[in-house]
Amino acid sequence: MALLRSKFSMLWILVVTAHMTAALFKPKLIEYDEACESQDNTVSLRSSKASTAPGPEPGDLAAAFTVRTLDGEFSYQPGAMRGPVIIHAFTNKSGFMECMWSSESSLTSLVQDLPNSTQVLFLSLDDSAVSDALWMREQVQRVAMRSNKEVLSRLHFSPVPVFALGNWIPSVFYYWGGTPRLTQAVFTSEGWNMPVVIKRLDARYDWLMTRWGQRSYELIDAGDGCDPAPSVAGAVAWVSEVNCSFFTKVQTMAKSNASGVLVYALPGNPIQDMNCVGDECNSTLSIPAAMVHQEVSVAQALQFGQPVYVTFQSTPSPNFIFGIDQQGALAEMGGFLYPSFSFINWQAQWFDFYADLQTRLQSPAKVVSVFDKVQMQGEKGAVATVNLPSGLLDFDMLELDASLSCPGKRDSSCAHWDHTVQLFICCDPLGPYCNTELGRWITAFRRGIGHWLTDVSPLLPLLDSNKCTLTMKTVPWAMLWIVSLNLRFSVSNQTGNGEEKLHPFRVMSLYSGGTFDKNYNKRFQPIKFPVPASTKKVELYAVITAHGSDENSCGEFCVTSHHFLFNAVFNNTLIFDSAGSPLGCTLRVKEGAVPNEHGTWLYGRGGWCDGLQVNPWRIDITKQLNMSVLASNTVFYFGLFDGQDPNPSEQPGYIIMSSFLVFYK
Numbered sequence: 001m002a003l004l005r006s007k008f009s010m011l012w013i014l015v016v017t018a019h020m021t022a023a024l025f026k027p028k029l030i031e032y033d034e035a036c037e038s039q040d041n042t043v044s045l046r047s048s049k050a051s052t053a054p055g056p057e058p059g060d061l062a063a064a065f066t067v068r069t070l071d072g073e074f075s076y077q078p079g080a081m082r083g084p085v086i087i088h089a090f091t092n093k094s095g096f097m098e099c100m101w102s103s104e105s106s107l108t109s110l111v112q113d114l115p116n117s118t119q120v121l122f123l124s125l126d127d128s129a130v131s132d133a134l135w136m137r138e139q140v141q142r143v144a145m146r147s148n149k150e151v152l153s154r155l156h157f158s159p160v161p162v163f164a165l166g167n168w169i170p171s172v173f174y175y176w177g178g179t180p181r182l183t184q185a186v187f188t189s190e191g192w193n194m195p196v197v198i199k200r201l202d203a204r205y206d207w208l209m210t211r212w213g214q215r216s217y218e219l220i221d222a223g224d225g226c227d228p229a230p231s232v233a234g235a236v237a238w239v240s241e242v243n244c245s246f247f248t249k250v251q252t253m254a255k256s257n258a259s260g261v262l263v264y265a266l267p268g269n270p271i272q273d274m275n276c277v278g279d280e281c282n283s284t285l286s287i288p289a290a291m292v293h294q295e296v297s298v299a300q301a302l303q304f305g306q307p308v309y310v311t312f313q314s315t316p317s318p319n320f321i322f323g324i325d326q327q328g329a330l331a332e333m334g335g336f337l338y339p340s341f342s343f344i345n346w347q348a349q350w351f352d353f354y355a356d357l358q359t360r361l362q363s364p365a366k367v368v369s370v371f372d373k374v375q376m377q378g379e380k381g382a383v384a385t386v387n388l389p390s391g392l393l394d395f396d397m398l399e400l401d402a403s404l405s406c407p408g409k410r411d412s413s414c415a416h417w418d419h420t421v422q423l424f425i426c427c428d429p430l431g432p433y434c435n436t437e438l439g440r441w442i443t444a445f446r447r448g449i450g451h452w453l454t455d456v457s458p459l460l461p462l463l464d465s466n467k468c469t470l471t472m473k474t475v476p477w478a479m480l481w482i483v484s485l486n487l488r489f490s491v492s493n494q495t496g497n498g499e500e501k502l503h504p505f506r507v508m509s510l511y512s513g514g515t516f517d518k519n520y521n522k523r524f525q526p527i528k529f530p531v532p533a534s535t536k537k538v539e540l541y542a543v544i545t546a547h548g549s550d551e552n553s554c555g556e557f558c559v560t561s562h563h564f565l566f567n568a569v570f571n572n573t574l575i576f577d578s579a580g581s582p583l584g585c586t587l588r589v590k591e592g593a594v595p596n597e598h599g600t601w602l603y604g605r606g607g608w609c610d611g612l613q614v615n616p617w618r619i620d621i622t623k624q625l626n627m628s629v630l631a632s633n634t635v636f637y638f639g640l641f642d643g644q645d646p647n648p649s650e651q652p653g654y655i656i657m658s659s660f661l662v663f664y665k
């Protein structure tokens with residue numbers, strides 16, 4: 001026993017030394033803080049300065065800079081770059097970052113899917129910048145050699161630590177909000193002079209995280225955690241990474257009544273992203289878990305029967321990534337929900353989308369400004385009355401140029417939840433179209449970059465007076481959004497197969513949705529309609545979204561289908577087949593879905609994505625109709641779940657639908 005003790009105290013000295021180095025810096029920091037807080041004048045001076053911002057903010061133009069790299073230098077000149085630039089600062093103090101840079105799937109996504117337009121500059125926040133840069137380059141090279149060497153010419157690695165750059169870049173890293181924070185596990189044991197603080201990466205069980213409590217837990221060694229261990233009841237189980245899946249370990253320890261699980265990597269192995277695989281993901285787990293490195297002092301104390309306790313903390317850190325878009329503006333990159341470079345790719349795809357959108361907005365059009373950065377909130381929403389251009393009949397295109405931003409420049413000032421936004425138009429208050437829905441969008445979770453161009457040309461007949469009132473609103477309890485909206489009238493570009501141009505001249509409203517329960521389809525009756533004289537073309541136009549969550553996750557996350565049956569024969573079907581798929585909405589970033597939102601934006605949904613316009617569904621049904629003015633045609637709508645009438649036993653979901661027939665001549 002004596003021998004064991006002496007081994008133990010040697011270890012203890014090592015730990016203390018490491019912490020003493022850190023302690024040397026501490027008194028200075030304290031003096032600085034006290035000096036600032038002891039005089040009221042100083043404090044107000046500081047805060048008024050802070051409001052004018054200590055450095056550039058999102059949306060500001062990036063100034064020129066040059067940074068040394070392993071291969072020479074990386075130089076940014078405003079206007080000289082064709083694509084976006086992303087600047088990322090690594091720190092090995094973060095388990096999240098270590099995992100992002102070690103995981104094969106993360107590295108593979110960077111080398112395979114980084115958009116061709118994009119350059120990335122990699123930096124380190126730490127003293128170890130030279131070895132960090134060499135290591136990062138080696139990690140990427142290893143994977144790129146196998147699949148895509150070309151990408152290497154667009155990745156730049158700097159051996160100069162961020163704090164030594166001497167330009168504006170450090171102020172962006174240090175002053176823009178830092179997510180994720182440094183998550184840590186803190187171990188104490190009797191006889192240790194200092195706690196041992198190490199980085200951790202929490203498990204995510206497909207994003208359903210359970211949080212660690214504030215209290216101190218006893219730590220109990222449970223081997224590989226693959227078999228029940230009654231001794232862990234009420235404690236945190238300390239288990240090695242081998243022999244069974246992460247999910248099995250956590251589930252087994254949960255069944256043994258553990259309060260949590262710490263899985264340690266074997267020496268030399270990186271921290272991994274603990275997640276479920278396949279069918280494992282059908283079960284949710286009720287205890288928190290995290291991965292850490294094996295800490296020798298902890299392992300030895302446990303081995304020698306010394307009680308060890310663990311608490312969990314998180315420490316703010318500098319921001320680790322930002323972008324410069326094609327227009328040269330600084331941009332936040334949003335939230336990384338798990339450690340993967342895919343989030344860089346998605347933001348870069350959005351930069352490409354946004355640059356393309358700017359080009360499309362340059363094309364000639366008669367623009368009517370409806371809202372210019374006005375507040376949308378409450379029952380009223382945003383309301384404006386506008387005059388339409390004269391000669392409206394000359395135009396056959398109407399596009400909605402809409403954007404949603406936030407009260408401040410940072411995403412942190414944005415509304416937190418996703419809500420449906422609808423735009424209603426009323427031109428002739430006595431006409432048939434007053435207060436018809438003209439456009440629909442879904443807000444992003446806490447990101448203020450959404451900007452979309454939606455073609456609503458078939459609805460031109462709704463503009464039946466030269467003055468129109470437009471109302472844009474969401475649920476009254478939603479936090480404030482700042483909206484901008486332009487109506488863009490233009491002449492369509494018909495690639496000319498000699499056909500004459502057709503204009504929509506009449507719109508006929510069909511069905512709206514409702515509660516998606518067993519009576520959903522009983523509400524709808526067949527509608528008989530004649531085709532007006534001189535009609536050349538008839539189009540079905542519908543905007544459909546599914547919401548809510550019954551026991552089948554309907555309608556947001558279940559596959560519903562929507563059918564418009566013409567003349568009892570022609571079955572026009574819209575199926576929301578990506579609803580509920582894990583990455584369904586990431587596939588729509590290229591169309592303008594806001595990426596990297598602070599919420600579960602990745603899942604496919606019933607006809608919509610967070611941070612995206614709802615695209616109208618349009619089908620030419622001319623051939624399905626009897627176009628004779630004397631004939632009577634019929635249309636009938638029904639909506640199904642899994643090919644059948646919905647029949648939920650829990651709180652049913654609902655369908656929001658506007659649907660029309662559009663007649664062209």
Ligand SMILES: *[C@@H]1O[C@H](CO)[C@@H](O)[C@H](O)[C@H]1NC(C)=O
Nearest residue numbers: 092098131132135268269293
């Ligand atoms: C990061 O830290 C872990 C443990 O703290 C270590 O094993 C690993 O070698 C470090 N990686 C780099 C690139 O420094």
Ligand SMILES: *[C@@H]1O[C@H](CO)[C@@H](O)[C@H](O)[C@H]1NC(C)=O
Nearest residue numbers: 112113114115116117150345
């Ligand atoms: C990049 O370009 C190559 C060919 O030049 C193409 O094969 C690849 O699909 C492109 N990748 C992306 C992400 O656009």
Ligand SMILES: *[C@@H]1O[C@H](CO)[C@@H](O)[C@H](O)[C@H]1NC(C)=O
Nearest residue numbers: 222223224225240241242243
């Ligand atoms: C892993 O399983 C093997 C074989 O059952 C066992 O010998 C070993 O001790 C296990 N590892 C740990 C860390 O429990």
Ligand SMILES: *[C@@H]1O[C@H](CO)[C@@H](O)[C@H](O)[C@H]1NC(C)=O
Nearest residue numbers: 228229230231233255256257
């Ligand atoms: C876990 O706790 C439950 C409820 O207190 C108890 O019935 C069960 O026997 C415990 N299981 C183990 C493995 O300790």
Ligand SMILES: *[C@@H]1O[C@H](CO)[C@@H](O)[C@H](O)[C@H]1NC(C)=O
Nearest residue numbers: 277278279280281282283580
């Ligand atoms: C898990 O869920 C998937 C998708 O819902 C299903 O296909 C699979 O059969 C389920 N597996 C188990 C073991 O229940």
Ligand SMILES: *[C@@H]1O[C@H](CO)[C@@H](O)[C@H](O)[C@H]1NC(C)=O
Nearest residue numbers: 363364491492493494495496
């Ligand atoms: C018309 O559209 C085609 C294809 O979409 C495009 O290539 C062409 O440049 C457009 N012409 C004009 C004048 O916008």
Ligand SMILES: *[C@@H]1O[C@H](CO)[C@@H](O)[C@H](O)[C@H]1NC(C)=O
Nearest residue numbers: 625626627628629630631632
């Ligand atoms: C269309 O309707 C007219 C009037 O009812 C009828 O005479 C004609 O046969 C119909 N045409 C077709 C192709 O069914």
Ligand SMILES: *[C@@H]1O[C@H](CO)[C@@H](O)[C@H](O)[C@H]1NC(C)=O
Nearest residue numbers: 561563565571572573640643
């Ligand atoms: C229409 O098609 C869907 C599948 O595409 C089918 O489930 C439905 O029964 C069809 N309805 C009719 C009346 O043909």
